[in-house]
Amino acid sequence: MSDLILHHYPESPFSEKIRLLLGYKQASYQAVAIPVIQPKPDLMALTGGYRKTPVLQIGADIYCDSALMARVIDRLYPDNTVFPAAYEAVAGGLAHWTDTLLFKCAVAMAFQPRALASHALFSDPDAAAAFMADRAEFTRGSTELSMDFSIAQPYFLMHLKRLDLQLASQPFLLGEAPSIVDFSTYHCCWFVHNNEAIRDTFAPFPEVLAWMGRMRAFGQGELTPISGAAALAVAAAATPATEPVVKAMQVDGLVAGDKVNITPIDYGLFPVEGRLLVASLEELAVVRDDPQLGQVVVHFPRLGFKVEKV
Numbered sequence: 001m002s003d004l005i006l007h008h009y010p011e012s013p014f015s016e017k018i019r020l021l022l023g024y025k026q027a028s029y030q031a032v033a034i035p036v037i038q039p040k041p042d043l044m045a046l047t048g049g050y051r052k053t054p055v056l057q058i059g060a061d062i063y064c065d066s067a068l069m070a071r072v073i074d075r076l077y078p079d080n081t082v083f084p085a086a087y088e089a090v091a092g093g094l095a096h097w098t099d100t101l102l103f104k105c106a107v108a109m110a111f112q113p114r115a116l117a118s119h120a121l122f123s124d125p126d127a128a129a130a131f132m133a134d135r136a137e138f139t140r141g142s143t144e145l146s147m148d149f150s151i152a153q154p155y156f157l158m159h160l161k162r163l164d165l166q167l168a169s170q171p172f173l174l175g176e177a178p179s180i181v182d183f184s185t186y187h188c189c190w191f192v193h194n195n196e197a198i199r200d201t202f203a204p205f206p207e208v209l210a211w212m213g214r215m216r217a218f219g220q221g222e223l224t225p226i227s228g229a230a231a232l233a234v235a236a237a238a239t240p241a242t243e244p245v246v247k248a249m250q251v252d253g254l255v256a257g258d259k260v261n262i263t264p265i266d267y268g269l270f271p272v273e274g275r276l277l278v279a280s281l282e283e284l285a286v287v288r289d290d291p292q293l294g295q296v297v298v299h300f301p302r303l304g305f306k307v308e309k310v
């Protein structure tokens with residue numbers, strides 16, 4: 001059993017990306033099933049306000065955003081890297097485009113009227129209203145997650161067609177082995193494919209369906225469910241293992257120890273306050289003193305977040 005604790009819920013596409021990566025790496029890990037809507041008190045104690053799903057915990061180090069989590073997992077399991085050096089920039093760029101624009105199209109596809117009609121959540125009016133209110137609060141101040149279905153559908157289908165053409169000549173998107181681009185693309189497809197009512201979206205794209213089968217076959221690793229309280233106890237008993245990275249902080253005009261806020265720039269615009277520990281070109285991290293847990297370090301990828309002095 002590794003020290004990894006995944007905070008996720010079954011329906012979450014970005015969680016599926018990480019579960020599948022853990023499967024590809026044949027990892028064993030613990031997992032906390034978090035609530036789909038707020039309140040999420042255990043998660044908030046760990047992150048200090050970041051509320052997107054999933055979150056990865058290693059002791060008292062908390063990793064936000066699946067882009068960073070994938071790099072952390074790849075560093076821990078370096079065999080069959082999903083970040084091949086020869087494609088570092090191309091794969092990073094494509095994965096980011098996929099996790100943002102393609103995901104936005106996938107959200108519009110997954111919430112189209114034909115999909116909602118048969119969705120378990122939306123058959124219960126109270127649960128549906130609570131979900132909609134929660135997501136309105138989640139995306140307050142942002143338009144980054146909303147796209148009209150009439151715009152999203154042709155974009156999504158165009159990309160499926162391109163994927164289908166490309167996958168006819170190679171098993172994975174960058175060649176013979178899966179890369180981060182496959183995992184990012186998979187979770188967007190999975191989100192739509194998961195709903196039987198709209199599964200026929202994929203019927204014209206047999207190569208995509210075959211590739212999804214190859215990806216799915218990696219499984220989800222060996223997952224041991226634990227409670228939120230057990231995960232908090234792990235954080236409370238652990239000491240953060242992160243060394244400060246001071247040099248690159250000059251980019252931000254900040255020094256280690258500065259009191260800062262780190263906030264996503266797209267949606268879920270809730271800041272995490274702490275003392276700056278890492279500000280490299282790839283990563284940001286702050287130390288928080290949590291009344292319940294003691295010191296925890298919360299990590300973010302650089303791309304997609306901003307850091308501001310408080």
Ligand SMILES: N[C@@H](CCC(=O)N[C@@H](CS)C(=O)NCC(=O)O)C(=O)O
Nearest residue numbers: 012013014051052053054065066067
């Ligand atoms: N950039 C983030 C996006 C995460 C994201 O949008 N997650 C969705 C669920 S898949 C979310 O947080 N929804 C609101 C919630 O779970 O409370 C990542 O890569 O982890």
